[in-house]
Amino acid sequence: MKKHLSFLALAVLFFQLSAISQTIDQNYIQKIKEFTTDDRFLPQSLMDVVDHPTIPSPLKHFGHITGAEGVIHRSNEIFGYYQKLAETSPMVEVQQMGTSEEGRPFYIVIIGNEESMQRLDHYKGQLALLADPRKTTPEQAQKIVLDSKPVYYVSGGMHATEMGSPEMLMELSYRLVTSTSPEIQKIRNNVITVINPVMEPDGWDKQVDWYYRYTKGREKFDDGFPRSAPYWGQYVFHDNNRDGLQISQAITKSIFKGFFEFHPTVMLDLHESVPLLYISTGTGPYNDYVDPITQSEWQVMGNHDVAAVASQGMPGAFTWAFYDGWWPGYGIWVANNHNSNGRFYETYGNAGADTYLRDLSTSRYAGDLATSKEWYRPDPATPQVNWSYRNNINYTMVGVIASLSYAANNSELLLSNFYKKGLNSVEKGRKEGPKAYTIAKDQRDPAMAAYLASQLIAQGIEVHENDTHYVALTEQPYRNLLVSLMTPTAYPKDAKFPPYDAIAWTLPNLYGVAVESHESLDLNTSSLKKVDTTVKYEGKVAGQGNTYVLAYKAQNNVLPALYALKSQNKNAEMTILPKETIFEGDTLSAGSILIKKINQNQAAKIASDFGLDLKAGGDGIVASAQKNIQLPRVAIYHTWYNTQDEGWSRFTFEERGIPYTSIDKDVLKTGNLRSKFDVILLPRVRGNAKNFINGVDKKFGPMPYTKTPEFPSHGFPAYTLDMTGGPGFLGMENLRKFVEEGGLLITLDNTSNIIAEAGIASELSPVSAGSLFHPGSIVMAKVRKSDSPILNGFPESFNIFRGNGPLLQTDKYNRDMMLVQYGFQPLKDEVPYEGPIMGMRDRNEAAKADKKDEKSPSYVVSGMVRNEQEIVGHGAVFNVPVGKGNILAFTFDPLHRYLNHHDAPMVWNALINWDKLR
The missing domain is CATH 3.40.50.880 (Class I glutamine amidotransferase (GATase) domain)
Structure with missing residues (x-):
């Protein structure tokens, strides 16, 4: 949300003057204590909420703190709070990244010191230069790193029943803007924090309504009552975090847009399912195509955050024993797939804002009880925990601040690693095979060949073309992702723990598209033209007439084309050839279709809209070889x-x-x-x-x-x-x-x-x-x-x-x-x-x-x-x-x-x- 420069200057001056005499908001702190069920869940670092004279805290804005018992806010209320922060602080900007299927906005919130916000476009440009080592030499990258700031992207509310993070992020934002603690000041000065406050606003609002309608005040958590609304998004439920390869849902498109605009150095996704705080590294096996630098960053940052939680005396934080690190289709894996660092937390959530006695005694992760002391869990929780909404928020906030602090203290290292991962990818494409993938435009289903090329482009992978092929050269920053998407996977059969999700995603096989891998570059690259937008196959119509033949090869768009044609021309007749048929010297396979009583323009529209090739003729095919198509209800x-x-x-x-x-x-x-x-x-x-x-x-x-x-x-x-x-x-x-x-x-x-x-x-x-x-x-x-x-x-x-x-x-x-x-x-x-049979004298030996x-x-x-x-x-x-x-x-x-x-x-x-x- 942009502000006039005069207002910005005045706001900065006022903020600087007011910071001198800031006081702690004792009322807010008392409320935190009231809603936290155990002193060990009450970190001292959160006991410094500022009572700012002009920037409203959640308490002043809503009349209650985040994590108050029985209180959750709808998406428009949450977005309204961020808009108020942007109006009252020069260090906050709200930007819309898209619109949900039901019309709700996808917002991100950008937070940094005054200098960061004034030079935001500059810093985004610097990160874009680091993202493509073909444009930036190592010597240039060193200078850029010194004039850059890491972007740390934090997201919450992807899964609607995981209800702590959208509330927590409001308080975190207030702290990032107002706190004078050395740790927060360093974050503010050295990091640009991008917050996605409610990743799935459609599902969030359904779940908030569900909480107030059905689950608020229920006495027991495990009473069999459904804790979730039946729907989240218009189409997908929990799988809104399984769309990173398809990029089919509005939520995923907004995540991708944010990534390619900001090139975040780290992306942290906040989830809830595991007691009390899990910080991702995963048991492995890790995806073969993730750079070793990223895999090592997972370990360093994961253990850093666990140590930060432990340093405040908070039990139950652990790493390693949950998830594997193989499937590349999660929303946050847009980072890991593109030389950034994608991480996630799992805190313990109650699917609402009530306090419940939760039983952890039988919960196991990687075979170990959640209450056992392990090398990766130095301070486990007790078998039962009286768990509140505010407990959840305390844990998540301490972890996120620790992670932001790591980025602030290691900004040059993270930025250099970001550049090196892209450089490694380019070098692999230059020195190792395969050197290119080619997708012939003439395929069984040419529309799917074009779709595959478009999906690669949507992933940020460069695609070229000539008259006959789409071509993806591997000497590019996202080479590893390209090879991953085009190559069969080989999940280890002896993996100790079961995979967290699917283990194969080879797009040519999933799409039914023939792709050729080239170990040496034997292509005339000078004839290639870069494809800058999505591509679509335009079907061809051969000849003229009122009857057309559609040779059937299990193309995905045939049935939609028939429905569309029938809706536009009720007199059109469609018959199917149930057996292989010879037509004008060509062999039509079973399932081929005759379309009758349409004109040339209708045929051309079907071919263009649905990527299907039609050929005029077919009147001579005998009626007995045809069966009428009755499109079903x-x-x-x-x-x-x-x-x-x-x-x-x-x-x-x-x-x-x-x-x-x-x-x-x-x-x-x-x-x-x-x-x-x-x-x-x-x-x-x-x-x-x-x-x-x-x-x-x-x-x-x-x-x-x-x-x-x-x-x-x-x-x-x-x-x-x-x-x-x-x-x-x-x-x-x-x-x-x-x-x-x-x-x-x-x-x-x-x-x-x-x-x-x-x-x-x-x-x-x-x-x-x-x-x-x-x-x-x-x-x-x-x-x-x-x-x-x-x-x-x-x-x-x-x-x-x-x-x-x-x-x-x-x-x-x-x-x-x-x-x-x-x-x-x-x-x-x-x-x-094949053995002997009594009663049969002769066997055909x-x-x-x-x-x-x-x-x-x-x-x-x-x-x-x-x-x-x-x-x-x-x-x-x-x-x-x-x-x-x-x-x-x-x-x-x-x-x-x-x-x-x-x-x-x-x-x-x-x-x-x-x-x-x-």
Whole structure:
């Protein structure tokens, strides 16, 4: 928020004069003591809150301190406080970085001394020079470091139930602006602090409303009552911290914008889940492509902060034993991926502002009890802790101040390391292979090739192009990230602790795009042109007429194009070729589409908007070789107890332009589903059939999720008069009737297991595979039913992304329901018997002698699977007939986090062919 220079000068002068006679705000300190439950949780360093005459503390602004029992502020109130700080102090500026899906602003708050704020653009420019060693020599970098300040980016409120940090950051900001302690003054003078006060304001406001509506004043923390609102963002829940590769959500885009504008030297993300304060380093294995300097900084800074907490006599701070450091898709990993330093804290939170007796006695991290004394936890907490909102804020604030202090005392080292990491990346690109990656523009799905190039550009990776290829040269500052995104991962099979998240993210495999790696630079680089914006494939139209052929290769945009065309031209006719067909000398694969009764302009618009190539003609293809496409009415089901993956499904459908209706338990219970929908999609949900059928415990009901004047953020993106209960047996029976009457039910991942348990897909049974460990990896699958329209456009074998989902199987006589299997080897009961058979005199010994023992390709493409023999041969996709309809059961999630785009066309095939699966 900019101020006129005259006001700025007066404000600076007044601030300097008033600082001489500052007094401590005893009232504020007394309130801190009142809301802190134990003297050991009460750090002496926080007992110096200034009573400033013109800059309001949270107490003066709100009438209560941050961390007061039973009080939490909505995002507009929090943002309003920062705006007041900016109005009353020349050391604070508020800047908007974007807008949420629901229209709330994403703000950052910039704090530094007067000189820092006056020269902010200069310091941002200096950091930009350090970020690209191709523009800055080591000698120049040394001079720049001496005329630079590190930017330390602190963020809170990403996960809505983690409610301490947005309140804490207000008080921290006040301290950074007003405190005269030597430590704070040094931070103010040597560091530019950037605060993201509420990273996810949509979710935050929903959760604040939830607290006041439902959980404030509950006597026990662990009473079974839902501590979280059913939704946070419009689409994603906890996965708003798993979008760093996709950059698909508004929150992620705002984080990336802030990073590339400020090039923070350190980014610290504040979370809550672990008692009492965890400071990240992780157990490892660390991501192979993170510079060793960053890995060492994690250790130094983590132990520094633990020591700072211990120095104040506060128990329960530790490092190492939580998280690993492998997956690069967290929000804060924009720093680690781009030569900065990304860290996080986990404090203990109560999902609100009440005090509870919390039991830590059985909590374990890295195998050790949370209350055990270890080398990484020198002063553990007791097995039970009476924990308050203010305790949480005290711990987080002491840690953050310590970390800011480290940056203030080691600014030159951090800035030099920032430059050196970029220099290391450039040097690796110059001296080591690969030297370049090329993405041919002519692909099975050229729109996805352009999308891959655009995703690299969004990550700050330089991409060039010529007439035929997109080219990413590795001699650039973010070379390590480029190689990481394009190379299969190899997670150590002998890792002592399980990974924290997925372990494979190789984008060419996830997108279904062919990429070539070049160990030597055999390209004519002079012909390359740098791509400065996102790229899009413009489809081509060959010929003119009223009928066009769309050669099908499982392109992601075919189904959206059909819906768009039908909405614009109701007379358009679309037919599908169920078998391979010869057309004008070309072979059209099964699934290719004839589009009739459209004009040249409509064809050109479809080609341009959706990146699809069309060819005029096809009238001569006999009608018997065609089947009409009846675009389905689709519903996406959501529970009220787990909305994470249905949110990703809704997002995917909306991004692709596929219309749908969102439904819940009440729609299932009402019944008559077949008259309303042709296809119902059940995205992945956690739990078992009991959870799915019963939903939120009815003993807590009724629980409305509706927008009211008192709770204005509720009721979106869905609403109900009562969240409790599930579809019940009536709703499940109606779901069965929907299929029996000719509908298609698509189930993803664990929901397939639930539907099998519930007896709706009675032909499917769970498979016990206790020794199988299958964290999110890219693996190979083999087609079993090549004539199934679900597999139109797919080869005989292909890779898919799979995590620790369920395993299902049919009886041997029903194996024709298995459309796709994991790996290449058959199940044991499918291996042909080759021994003697009584009653058969002649066995074909010659045929046995001629048989060759061929070695199957590797199951794992990227990632790691332990005991893969437990899954190979089992079904990945099943088509189960029920009555007149079908259940299409995936035992993985083909719509996982808007990431595995290569897998999604199996779902689109199902929608195109929903009435042709028998």
